Amino acid sequence: MKIYLSDNAYGKNAVNLSKIIRHKDFHEFRQISVNVSLKGDFETAYTLGDNTKILATDTQKNTVYALAKQYFTGTIEQFGIQLANHFTTNNPQISQATIDIAEHGWARMATGESLHPHAYLSTGNEKRTTTIIKNANGTSVESGIKNLLILKTTDSGFEHFIREQYTTLKETADRILSTECEVQWLYGTTDIDFEAAYANIRSLLLKTFAFHKSLSVQQTLYAMGEEVLKENSQVQEISLAMPNKHHILFNLEQFGMENNNEIFIATDEPYGYITGKLVRA
């Protein structure tokens, strides 16, 4: 029974790049982390150690920095598309280039009434992301957000679930709901205002989370995805992963005190993990 190579890919991960774009009145600072992954005619590299078709991962890294000078002037989506084009155009042996970019958030410092022209404060862990895939079928753009840490102190319950031999969780009509969301949505085209689309989708996700009367994480997840699809005809599908960052009522009754949904143990593990993808029919 013969053994052969099936799925395979190689590339450079965590190419950490920052750029200053000098505008008339202020410096724009951008920081991204880029992953490049290539597929193609690489079987003999694996089976024979034939490197003659291999674009070294070090070369991939250099390419990201070199192209950033000219092409990283707008959105990560546009830069990713340029990178994918470069790799596939210049290397016939490459059948598919995947570019993942995560952008770190930096905001100009507010000093007094105005924004400082060149001083920045990190906006935290939340990252804007995109995955560009270019192959014979064309170019797909799937953008998203990760590490979006959100919480609501009410309008969330969890009731009427199965009670069986190992069930101890109490039903509750009022609990904290918190999650560190990871969301990706697939655009139906590459000809789009990625900046505006991102701002709109992020806003819809937050607003829906905030105002939803949640009967479960599942239901909130669906509502958030549905709203994005309803309001953005350019989005074909959306995937959400919502780990449940549990805040568990601390038992104050053992000390003769009431806990009216006031005092909670914030835990990291174990955690519920809810995922769902919504698509158009």
Place this chain on the structure above:
Amino acid sequence: MKIYLSDNAYGKNAVNLSKIIRHKDFHEFRQISVNVSLKGDFETAYTLGDNTKILATDTQKNTVYALAKQYFTGTIEQFGIQLANHFTTNNPQISQATIDIAEHGWARMATGESLHPHAYLSTGNEKRTTTIIKNANGTSVESGIKNLLILKTTDSGFEHFIREQYTTLKETADRILSTECEVQWLYGTTDIDFEAAYANIRSLLLKTFAFHKSLSVQQTLYAMGEEVLKENSQVQEISLAMPNKHHILFNLEQFGMENNNEIFIATDEPYGYITGKLVRA
């Protein structure tokens, strides 16, 4: 254009459990982290907030601890199969149960000539893993290793790769090769001595890595996978991911010194990332 729920799953992650199994002469200590993920007839949970078919993730967690008393007596594969069976057997609404288990390594302390009966030393980050998937097609078992950090100081080169406008990497016939391997292999059956198979496969992976004359990470990856498939007829396919933990020559020449492959900068980012799956024809 209607919107509907496509892929979805929910469960409990990072159920961290330890167990003491008391043998006549010594205590066996085991520590695992379990993820449970369920698919099935849950659409209305997402769309309507109907929880009546939902087995709460808290209940899933309790189930892991409760079943561990009776069933976690041998390999993580056997325990995972019991867990998957439990969830699917007791819940007709569940069409697929996925159980991921990672086992932390603990070794009995060597004190003098013998092993201590109840004192343990961690064996490090390396973890034995398994993923059990049970659905209408039956039960699949894919086991593996993660965080296997290995290195060789020679018998590794990287030459004859493409030289183009952004290539600066020098060819070398002698470099450090280091990787933090993640490997999974799919067994063709559940009726197997999982303990012996694991020990054998881990040993083959290490031995092949050690003795291989490496022309690239790709070639070493393939050689390791091929050896496992050749020597284990029960293994149907094997996937390897090998991040390249670069050790880069430090430029001593600038200080008038030679660096005969002696002094290196150990870096974490960026890193090459090479993956491949080998299957039987």
Place this chain on the structure above:
Amino acid sequence: MKIYLSDNAYGKNAVNLSKIIRHKDFHEFRQISVNVSLKGDFETAYTLGDNTKILATDTQKNTVYALAKQYFTGTIEQFGIQLANHFTTNNPQISQATIDIAEHGWARMATGESLHPHAYLSTGNEKRTTTIIKNANGTSVESGIKNLLILKTTDSGFEHFIREQYTTLKETADRILSTECEVQWLYGTTDIDFEAAYANIRSLLLKTFAFHKSLSVQQTLYAMGEEVLKENSQVQEISLAMPNKHHILFNLEQFGMENNNEIFIATDEPYGYITGKLVRA
């Protein structure tokens, strides 16, 4: 030569607590992580295993949650003082109680024109901190900020440093300066508006960083600390630690391109690490 116990302490770390404080128009959400550390008459616990004077770390944890109901209504400083008082007042064998609190930032979501009454967005890694020490000398309050990630794209240089046999760094009058600041300042009293003082000090730190014409990290550190001491008579001393988050110019010249302070490699390791404490004479 006799062996004896010198410095020692014990306590509970990472007591993760969240609280909802219900106001008329909105829910205030707070999340903190508390460390308790006790010193006192505990020598026989170490030398003889005599636990009769030991307040179990589990009891310390319970105390944090129980006291949070009544006392965690304002600043972390005020809550920390209550905790320190509780431990020393109720336990004559305790000579010193140290309470460390780090507060996670959460901001009410802006939805349209207004703030949502109960939905929150994490403000990131930055944390407000305090360390309360209570002993026979009284109560000291040292507050601070950690993980304050800031950056400026210009008005920072590094020149005129020593050039010797191992020096390769080029002088520059214009570089990126970035740091993940950790700052603590000691208040001279416990009778203070901690909320206002914190807001004022944080603002001074940011403003000074933004407007300083930096000749080195050392000089910027000193300027930041000096400004806080000048403007806050209640602050007795201030300590700053400023790891240098290097953004290194990428060599585009090798590809025939200019790099006019545009494209940088963002690195985590190695990193410069600059510390300084400023005190009043």
Place this chain on the structure above:
Amino acid sequence: MKIYLSDNAYGKNAVNLSKIIRHKDFHEFRQISVNVSLKGDFETAYTLGDNTKILATDTQKNTVYALAKQYFTGTIEQFGIQLANHFTTNNPQISQATIDIAEHGWARMATGESLHPHAYLSTGNEKRTTTIIKNANGTSVESGIKNLLILKTTDSGFEHFIREQYTTLKETADRILSTECEVQWLYGTTDIDFEAAYANIRSLLLKTFAFHKSLSVQQTLYAMGEEVLKENSQVQEISLAMPNKHHILFNLEQFGMENNNEIFIATDEPYGYITGKLVRA
């Protein structure tokens, strides 16, 4: 009231270096992470931005790599002493040099009966450490271990502690004791076989932990330190930090099952944190 600079230091952290030392029959592979921290006549660097006495942290980094060629041939203590000597000897403005080194463990792979000549397996997170401080008083060497993750399944109890209003913990004569030890010991001289001393001290720590009948973490900590001081006259003092990695009994009774110290929840947070220093009178 004048403001002035008090404690201050600067240096380079996380200088990650690996070295191959070629012996006749095998390659020795070493990997370390070095921190350099300097004190001295640097006040005007802080107050005026005067860099003329500043040895750039980049130069410090280069020095570590350059000196590693000649001097990193034996223990981290010997290399650290050389580095401290270099910085203080060549820079009169430096009054104190502190060198911290952590060594990553790598073990030659066992392949069949013998050790492979150039293939290595990581020994995990445990690290050997040393801190060298050189100033006008001479050179001190404090060596240690960190991330020493150990556990015993019995011979550990915790009883007779204070029971008060917030105490809920049950007394137990039989529990799991686990800790991720951090230990430092101060040598009384620099003229010592650091390799042998380290091996002996590590072995004593493990053996004492294994055989001790523990009445508390405090008592075990003291016993471990005492044994090291008793058996090593060259060690002047020893500091131990022992976070309690709790393994908490899972409540199986709620499901009608007994839990005879079998099934535990392994938790990371919160955790008890016990420290102590033992010195000679």
